[in-house]
Amino acid sequence: MAEFGADCRARPAFGLMADTGNPVVIRTLRGGPYRPGDPRRRIGGVSAKVLHETLPRLGYHGLVTHRRYREARRPAWSTS
Numbered sequence: 858m859a860e861f862g863a864d865c866r867a868r869p870a871f872g873l874m875a876d877t878g879n880p881v882v883i884r885t886l887r888g889g890p891y892r893p894g895d896p897r898r899r900i901g902g903v904s905a906k907v908l909h910e911t912l913p914r915l916g917y918h919g920l921v922t923h924r925r926y927r928e929a930r931r932p933a934w935s936t937s
Contacts, residue, residue, distance in 0.1 A: 869918070873915075873920070876911075878907060878911050879911060879914075879915060879920075881900060881903075882896060882900070882908070882915065882921075883915065883920055883936060885899050885900055886921055886935055886936045887936055889934060889935030890924065890933035890934060891933055891935065892932075892933050892934075893908070893912075893933075893934065896908060896912075896934065912934055916934075920936065921934055921935065921936055922934070922936075
């Protein structure tokens with residue numbers, strides 16, 4: 858059997874980290890929580906569309922969370 862066969866549990870993690878934007882977003886959110894526009898300003902050179910696609914994908918995999926804070930008008934993202 859191949860080392861990283863189709864049933865290998867490490868493949869999804871490698872796939873997430875292979876996308877160059879994901880580690881950058883995770884690193885940026887470490888000091889969070891941040892409002893949606895804050896990571897874009899901190900990263901620089903990333904479009905709103907890319908973050909709009911990346912943040913929910915990372916949230917689906919449990920790497921970031923999306924919460925609504927009572928004192929904030931908008932929801933905020935942070936690392937899990």
